[in-house]
Amino acid sequence: MRVNYKKELEEAARNMILVHKPHTLIRMILRSIVRKVKVEHAGILLYEKSRDSYIVTITRGKVGTKIPPGLVRLDARSPIIRFFTQKECGSLLDDGALILDDLNAALKNMESLAGREDHEKLLLATKFQMKSFDTVVAVPSFYHDDLLGVLTMGEKVNKKPFKREEIDFFVALANDVAMALRNAFLFEGLQMEIERNKKLFLETTKALSAAIDAKDHYTRGHTMRVTDYSLAIAKTMHDESDEKPAAKFYEDLYVASLLHDIGKIGIPESILNKNGSLTDEERKKINEHAIIGAMILEPIRDLDGVIMGVKYHHEHYDGKGYPEGLSGDRIPFIAAIISVADSYDAMISDRPYRRAMTREQAILELERCSGSQFNPQIVKAAVSLYRKGQL
Amino acid sequence: MRVNYKKELEEAARNMILVHKPHTLIRMILRSIVRKVKVEHAGILLYEKSRDSYIVTITRGKVGTKIPPGLVRLDARSPIIRFFTQKECGSLLDDGALILDDLNAALKNMESLAGREDHEKLLLATKFQMKSFDTVVAVPSFYHDDLLGVLTMGEKVNKKPFKREEIDFFVALANDVAMALRNAFLFEGLQMEIERNKKLFLETTKALSAAIDAKDHYTRGHTMRVTDYSLAIAKTMHDESDEKPAAKFYEDLYVASLLHDIGKIGIPESILNKNGSLTDEERKKINEHAIIGAMILEPIRDLDGVIMGVKYHHEHYDGKGYPEGLSGDRIPFIAAIISVADSYDAMISDRPYRRAMTREQAILELERCSGSQFNPQIVKAAVSLYRKGQL
Numbered sequence: 001m002r003v004n005y006k007k008e009l010e011e012a013a014r015n016m017i018l019v020h021k022p023h024t025l026i027r028m029i030l031r032s033i034v035r036k037v038k039v040e041h042a043g044i045l046l047y048e049k050s051r052d053s054y055i056v057t058i059t060r061g062k063v064g065t066k067i068p069p070g071l072v073r074l075d076a077r078s079p080i081i082r083f084f085t086q087k088e089c090g091s092l093l094d095d096g097a098l099i100l101d102d103l104n105a106a107l108k109n110m111e112s113l114a115g116r117e118d119h120e121k122l123l124l125a126t127k128f129q130m131k132s133f134d135t136v137v138a139v140p141s142f143y144h145d146d147l148l149g150v151l152t153m154g155e156k157v158n159k160k161p162f163k164r165e166e167i168d169f170f171v172a173l174a175n176d177v178a179m180a181l182r183n184a185f186l187f188e189g190l191q192m193e194i195e196r197n198k199k200l201f202l203e204t205t206k207a208l209s210a211a212i213d214a215k216d217h218y219t220r221g222h223t224m225r226v227t228d229y230s231l232a233i234a235k236t237m238h239d240e241s242d243e244k245p246a247a248k249f250y251e252d253l254y255v256a257s258l259l260h261d262i263g264k265i266g267i268p269e270s271i272l273n274k275n276g277s278l279t280d281e282e283r284k285k286i287n288e289h290a291i292i293g294a295m296i297l298e299p300i301r302d303l304d305g306v307i308m309g310v311k312y313h314h315e316h317y318d319g320k321g322y323p324e325g326l327s328g329d330r331i332p333f334i335a336a337i338i339s340v341a342d343s344y345d346a347m348i349s350d351r352p353y354r355r356a357m358t359r360e361q362a363i364l365e366l367e368r369c370s371g372s373q374f375n376p377q378i379v380k381a382a383v384s385l386y387r388k389g390q391l
Numbered sequence: 392m393r394v395n396y397k398k399e400l401e402e403a404a405r406n407m408i409l410v411h412k413p414h415t416l417i418r419m420i421l422r423s424i425v426r427k428v429k430v431e432h433a434g435i436l437l438y439e440k441s442r443d444s445y446i447v448t449i450t451r452g453k454v455g456t457k458i459p460p461g462l463v464r465l466d467a468r469s470p471i472i473r474f475f476t477q478k479e480c481g482s483l484l485d486d487g488a489l490i491l492d493d494l495n496a497a498l499k500n501m502e503s504l505a506g507r508e509d510h511e512k513l514l515l516a517t518k519f520q521m522k523s524f525d526t527v528v529a530v531p532s533f534y535h536d537d538l539l540g541v542l543t544m545g546e547k548v549n550k551k552p553f554k555r556e557e558i559d560f561f562v563a564l565a566n567d568v569a570m571a572l573r574n575a576f577l578f579e580g581l582q583m584e585i586e587r588n589k590k591l592f593l594e595t596t597k598a599l600s601a602a603i604d605a606k607d608h609y610t611r612g613h614t615m616r617v618t619d620y621s622l623a624i625a626k627t628m629h630d631e632s633d634e635k636p637a638a639k640f641y642e643d644l645y646v647a648s649l650l651h652d653i654g655k656i657g658i659p660e661s662i663l664n665k666n667g668s669l670t671d672e673e674r675k676k677i678n679e680h681a682i683i684g685a686m687i688l689e690p691i692r693d694l695d696g697v698i699m700g701v702k703y704h705h706e707h708y709d710g711k712g713y714p715e716g717l718s719g720d721r722i723p724f725i726a727a728i729i730s731v732a733d734s735y736d737a738m739i740s741d742r743p744y745r746r747a748m749t750r751e752q753a754i755l756e757l758e759r760c761s762g763s764q765f766n767p768q769i770v771k772a773a774v775s776l777y778r779k780g781q782l
Binding site for chain 1 (some may be wrong): 578600606
């Protein structure tokens with residue numbers, strides 16, 4: 001049966017476009033070479049930036065004939081690599097492919113090599129390197145001037161020489177490999193940029209919230225603890241439920257927990273750090289921190305969920321909290337979680353006017369206020385975490 | 392001359408892979424159809440999400456015969472669109488292509504339509520719609536079950552019917568278009584995510600810095616003004632130089648300017664807001680804000696450049712500043728710019744112990760301290776901005 005190279009190529013190109021992991025495509029390409037052109041083995045040397053070397057990454061073909069992946073590592077000064085990267089050798093390529101028979105012929109043609117000892121040395125070394133890999137055709141994958149990889153093919157199973165259309169097929173596939181690698185690098189780069197930016201946002205928020213937290217003498221470390229408790233409670237609730245929240249929910253909860261007291265930046269230190277009980281006026285002033293926090297973040301469109309958490313983390317389940325007196329399920333879930341985490345940490349921390357409760361006492365207090373101050377489901381999750389020794 | 396469809400396809404596929412703007416590829420594909428297959432005109436209806444419609448976006452061919460781009464808008468209920476999205480019509484497709492002649496034949500074959508009035512109506516409406524566009528072949532571009540677009544072809548210039556390989560060529564290209572669109576959407580999505588995250592980081596930093604700024608009664612708005620001045624000075628310097636800094640420099644300068652006084656969060660309000668002159672002890676305490684600011688941001692790896700700006704924005708060009716007494720070019724450039732912007736804004740703002748200077752006076756003061764407190768090049772840029780009425 002004649003191989004329909006056109007169809008093969010179309011398929012390869014089409015598959016490649018959505019393959020972000022180029023290794024999947026390269027595996028397909030090598031399998032297709034081995035099966036359709038019936039070669040003993042085919043493999044690829046892929047450039048690895050971190051080691052500045054070309055590694056035999058994927059091979060296909062009969063065990064025993066093919067090179068085991070990972071074993072062979074060629075640095076940029078290896079003969080085969082230099083052969084492809086030196087302009088001088090270009091004339092020896094057959095439409096982009098290096099064919100062992102052509103190399104042998106050139107070496108026999110002493111005239112063409114006269115006085116070019118270095119060149120002859122390179123050709124000889126390349127020949128030996130090809131032989132050591134049982135390779136009779138090698139095709140480079142270039143992107144502009146960068147050699148990204150080299151396709152290596154063993155002999156045909158029927159030992160006949162390769163036909164023109166088979167060589168063309170290899171060259172086209174080597175180009176496809178270059179494009180797929182380049183495409184995957186682009187995707188990878190964009191995805192790394194996304195991660196980098198997200199990390200930058202989260203770390204900066206954390207650093208600034210920790211700095212603000214450090215101002216309030218009596219709550220030092222409070223922000224990070226509330227963040228840990230909130231996330232643990234949310235995770236427990238979702239582990240026990242069928243609904244899985246989006247990653248966005250956890251990210252919002254993380255940021256809202258970090259920033260829940262950001263509004264305290266608008267409250268005078270003299271009130272925040274007062275040694276002794278507060279007047280009604282001072283208490284009212286402190287309660288404004290929820291609204292002030294929401295106002296600070298209000299211009300940031302992507303923080304809608306976070307703002308809900310900051311603004312309503314002092315609402316009570318029975319409607320007796322502040323700033324709006326929301327009750328029950330009208331309190332945003334994110335705020336109801338922070339409320340429990342925040343109160344729990346407050347109870348187990350020393351205050352100027354009282355000693356810290358034990359964790360057991362604080363859990364009993366959460367249970368006592370379940371349904372009045374706190375959402376019962378969230379208290380249940382906190383209690384279950386405590387019983388497992390995780391709160 | 393016979394068209395080498397294999398080569399055409401390879402080229403199209405290869406070009407597509409790195410084309411993030413699918414319109415460029417589609418334009419190439421349509422041009423190639425018009426030139427190689429010699430059709431009167433070819434065009435594409437592309438799905439536009441915001442309008443939930445298919446728009447004739449790009450057309451190629453003789454003026455007068457081709458549909459002007461943008462003029463035609465088909466909603467999802469249009470006959471041609473319904474034809475491709477209804478399973479029932481699938482049997483009328485020739486390897487994925489809708490050919491006007493086949494449609495006419497089906498309509499003449501009354502038997503096959505017996506009792507299927509709705510179906511007959513749709514076929515008739517599709518036929519009229521194709522005729523109104525002078526279209527004799529239409530090929531859908533699907534990605535999974537989503538119809539992303541429809542390629543439309545006019546008659547061949549020689550009026551002969553299309554050959555099998557020509558129809559195959561159209562179908563292959565329509566698939567390529569689908570993949571290119573899908574690929575471009577992926578890239579676009581990733582790029583939007585990057586923008587979104589970067590904006591979130593910058594806006595959150597800005598909001599938190601503004602909140603911290605608002606604490607310090609005498610500097611309200613100072614942070615945003617310093618940020619504006621720093622960026623304006625940097626821009627002027629670079630406009631006058633051949634070296635263009637990376638976007639990263641401006642981003643670092645923006646963030647460092649926003650956060651240059653972040654360390655003040657560690658200084659007691661009683662000192663920051665003191666009415667009257669400071670003791671040496673208090674002055675020393677305030678000077679710590681540069682180091683404290685750097686410490687707050689230290690854990691964030693990507694803020695290296697920013698931290699330099701925060702830490703050294705009180706160094707003097709002659710080495711008499713703090714915290715380290717660096718001099719000349721050993722002071723990071725980013726910090727030297729903030730130093731000038733910061734001092735300029737301080738001079739033109741009221742303080743509890745003195746009235747604001749005029750801008751003219753402040754500029755004279757910058758010039759007086761050029762080479763001692765300030766980097767002369769930066770002062771020069773500030774003066775030039777002031778003379779243009781931009782500072």
